[in-house]
Amino acid sequence: MPPILRFIINRLLSIPVTLLIITATLYGFVMLTPPETRAMLYFPQTNRMLTEEQVKRLIENIIEQHHLRDPYPVQYVMWLSSLIKGDWGYSPTLKEDVLKGLVRRTPVTAELTIFSILLFIPFGLISGVIAGWKQNRIADHQFRLTAFTATSLPPFIFAIVFMAIFYVMLHWFPPERLSPLLSLDITAPEWHNFTGLLTIDGFLNGRPDISLDAARHLVLPVLTLCLVHWATLGRVTRAAMIEELQKEYIVAGKARGINNRRLVWRHAFRNALTPALASSGLSAASLFTGVFVVEVIFNFKGVSNMVLSTVYGPPDAQSILGFAIYSVIIVLVIMFILDIIQAVFDPRIREGIIS
Amino acid sequence: MMKGLHRFLSRGQNLFALAIVISYIFVAIAAPQLAPEENAKKLAARFELIPAARNTPQPPAQETPFGTIAITGITKQIDVYSNVIWGTRSALEFGLIVALSTALFGAIIGAASAYFGGIFNDIMMRITDAFLTFPIIVGVLFIQQLLSIILGPYFSMSALLSETPPPQPNLFIDLLSKINPLMLALILFSWMPYARVINAVVMRAKEMDYIKAARALGASHSRIILQHLLPNTISPAIVMAARDIGGVVILQATLTFIGLGGGSIWGAMLADGRRWIIGPGGNPLTYWWVFIPGTLALVLFGIGWNLLGDGLNEWLNPRTVNHLEM
Numbered sequence: 294m295p296p297i298l299r300f301i302i303n304r305l306l307s308i309p310v311t312l313l314i315i316t317a318t319l320y321g322f323v324m325l326t327p328p329e330t331r332a333m334l335y336f337p338q339t340n341r342m343l344t345e346e347q348v349k350r351l352i353e354n355i356i357e358q359h360h361l362r363d364p365y366p367v368q369y370v371m372w373l374s375s376l377i378k379g380d381w382g383y384s385p386t387l388k389e390d391v392l393k394g395l396v397r398r399t400p401v402t403a404e405l406t407i408f409s410i411l412l413f414i415p416f417g418l419i420s421g422v423i424a425g426w427k428q429n430r431i432a433d434h435q436f437r438l439t440a441f442t443a444t445s446l447p448p449f450i451f452a453i454v455f456m457a458i459f460y461v462m463l464h465w466f467p468p469e470r471l472s473p474l475l476s477l478d479i480t481a482p483e484w485h486n487f488t489g490l491l492t493i494d495g496f497l498n499g500r501p502d503i504s505l506d507a508a509r510h511l512v513l514p515v516l517t518l519c520l521v522h523w524a525t526l527g528r529v530t531r532a533a534m535i536e537e538l539q540k541e542y543i544v545a546g547k548a549r550g551i552n553n554r555r556l557v558w559r560h561a562f563r564n565a566l567t568p569a570l571a572s573s574g575l576s577a578a579s580l581f582t583g584v585f586v587v588e589v590i591f592n593f594k595g596v597s598n599m600v601l602s603t604v605y606g607p608p609d610a611q612s613i614l615g616f617a618i619y620s621v622i623i624v625l626v627i628m629f630i631l632d633i634i635q636a637v638f639d640p641r642i643r644e645g646i647i648s
Numbered sequence: 649m650m651k652g653l654h655r656f657l658s659r660g661q662n663l664f665a666l667a668i669v670i671s672y673i674f675v676a677i678a679a680p681q682l683a684p685e686e687n688a689k690k691l692a693a694r695f696e697l698i699p700a701a702r703n704t705p706q707p708p709a710q711e712t713p714f715g716t717i718a719i720t721g722i723t724k725q726i727d728v729y730s731n732v733i734w735g736t737r738s739a740l741e742f743g744l745i746v747a748l749s750t751a752l753f754g755a756i757i758g759a760a761s762a763y764f765g766g767i768f769n770d771i772m773m774r775i776t777d778a779f780l781t782f783p784i785i786v787g788v789l790f791i792q793q794l795l796s797i798i799l800g801p802y803f804s805m806s807a808l809l810s811e812t813p814p815p816q817p818n819l820f821i822d823l824l825s826k827i828n829p830l831m832l833a834l835i836l837f838s839w840m841p842y843a844r845v846i847n848a849v850v851m852r853a854k855e856m857d858y859i860k861a862a863r864a865l866g867a868s869h870s871r872i873i874l875q876h877l878l879p880n881t882i883s884p885a886i887v888m889a890a891r892d893i894g895g896v897v898i899l900q901a902t903l904t905f906i907g908l909g910g911g912s913i914w915g916a917m918l919a920d921g922r923r924w925i926i927g928p929g930g931n932p933l934t935y936w937w938v939f940i941p942g943t944l945a946l947v948l949f950g951i952g953w954n955l956l957g958d959g960l961n962e963w964l965n966p967r968t969v970n971h972l973e974m
Contacts, residue, residue, distance in 0.1 A: 448902065450946070578783040624782075
């Protein structure tokens with residue numbers, strides 16, 4: 294088996310392990326609640342008005358059926374198997390199946406996340422490499438100042454400032470996902486949802502104007518989201534570059550007369566890439582938190598807004614639990630993609646020397 | 649150590665950071681003198697009387713040096729100055745408690761599992777890695793929901809209004825009801841970086857001769873960990889905690905701002921002032937006092953602790969630790 298395949302399989306196998314650990318812990322917390330509350334996780338979807346007596350009997354039935362008075366391992370396995378079957382519970386607040394609701398709103402969140410990743414990874418790497426290369430020169434100082442500001446300021450402040458300047462004063466980039474007039478078009482029957490990403494679906498439907506409008510609405514949230522991650526990635530890349538550039542192979546390369554640009558980009562950068570992308574992988578979870586905040590502030594109707602709407606109503610543990618598992622899956626997917634990029638660029642991983 | 653301290657103090661950046669942090673601590677301690685509560689009450693009473701003052705934010709005046717923010721719906725004004733002052737106290741309290749408890753929690757897990765080593769360490773580190781994939785926002789929502797379900801029968805409106813009196817809370821419930829859910833969530837779900845760093849440092853320190861000597865002398869596990877390993881490995885945790893104090897306060901303000909609670913006074917003030925940020929005619933400077941003092945307080949707080957963390961890092965962890973942290 295080629296090493297890269299082994300690397301990919303290895304990483305794929307760690308995904309279910311992580312999910313098991315997280316779900317087991319979450320259910321451990323859920324065990325702190327009385328069985329009647331836990332029964333709500335399995336409460337069926339119904340349109341009938343039930344009397345209090347009927348609800349009580351129904352809950353008693355569910356407790357019986359799902360062994361909710363049994364010890365933790367039994368209950369956990371029961372819950373896990375229903376999760377795997379795709380039964381994530383019914384949310385009374387949303388009047389929808391939790392899993393269905395999450396999947397339906399995924400494209401909105403995915404669009405934000407994908408564009409941010411596509412923007413901040415190349416820019417973070419490039420600015421980190423340049424800052425590390427030109428250490429203690431003007432470019433480096435400028436980078437450090439900007440990066441420091443971006444990591445010290447709260448993202449919502451950026452969001453406010455951007456909105457005040459680019460929306461209120463200049464009218465360039467409005468909030469929300471699409472202009473009101475065009476949102477009528479995407480609910481019309483002729484509109485086909487190919488990917489759910491408006492920027493792409495617009496072109497596929499022969500409506501480039503919708504794509505452009507969606508892109509215009511994405512500018513501010515994506516920028517807000519990118520700033521802090523760009524800065525973090527840039528700082529790590531810079532540190533890794535400085536370390537690489539002091540190594541002997543660089544000195545040897547210089548002695549052989551390889552030009553600087555080639556040394557930096559072909560030699561040092563490749564070695565600095567691994568720690569840099571590893572740090573991005575670790576911050577994938579904070580990317581998710583960032584998406585949540587940005588989605589709420591810019592009023593994107595994605596998964597975050599859906600979950601936020603269940604917070605204020607009556608207890609709705611199934612939505613939150615579903616959201617928790619969903620978020621971990623998304624983070625794992627992002628980390629997996631970063632691992633693959635890393636393996637593609639780093640021959641040491643590709644050849645199985647380090648894993 | 650002293651030489652390091654001298655170098656630490658000779659850098660302008662570090663002095664700047666120290667100045668910021670010390671002034672925040674001073675304001676936090678002197679809050680009752682700087683913004684007495686009786687004043688706030690007097691002001692509130694006065695705003696009730698003046699109808700014109702009810703609708704728009706009022707510019708800075710003698711008694712309200714940073715102006716006031718009008719809250720819509722309930723015709724009330726809040727005094728920006730006293731919110732900035734009292735916000736400092738609550739932010740510092742929150743930051744210190746969260747960062748120190750998280751650091752302690754993570755350090756104990758990391759150190760203990762490294763110390764016992766072997767398969768136990770592998771399992772613990774696997775769990776730590778698993779938790780790194782858990783977004784903190786999800787932890788916050790989860791803990792909030794969980795607490796509201798557990799405490800519901802005791803304290804919710806419907807329980808208090810129902811005919812049968814709510815059950816008497818026991819000590820555990822009573823304690824839970826007093827905890828800020830955000831604080832609990834942050835401690836429970838952000839200890840992982842500490843555990844990783846401390847774990848790596850202890851793994852290396854374990855092989856050092858002085859630890860082997862202590863073990864040969866028959867020192868107990870807890871004694872070796874507490875007396876020998878922790879003091880020698882705690883410095884990376886100190887650096888991370890210093891940065892985290894700023895980080896968690898910013899996160900707290902962010903969550904309060906988007907309406908998820910958390911009890912940040914600054915965040916709540918900025919959220920109250922949100923609709924006034926864009927003044928008449930789209931001019932964001934008409935009511936500048938609505939957002940500038942609060943934002944500055946928050947931003948300087950973040951910058952101060954962040955810079956202090958950078959300075960401490962250079963002082964306490966010459967080289968090595970930087971990559972572990974990644």
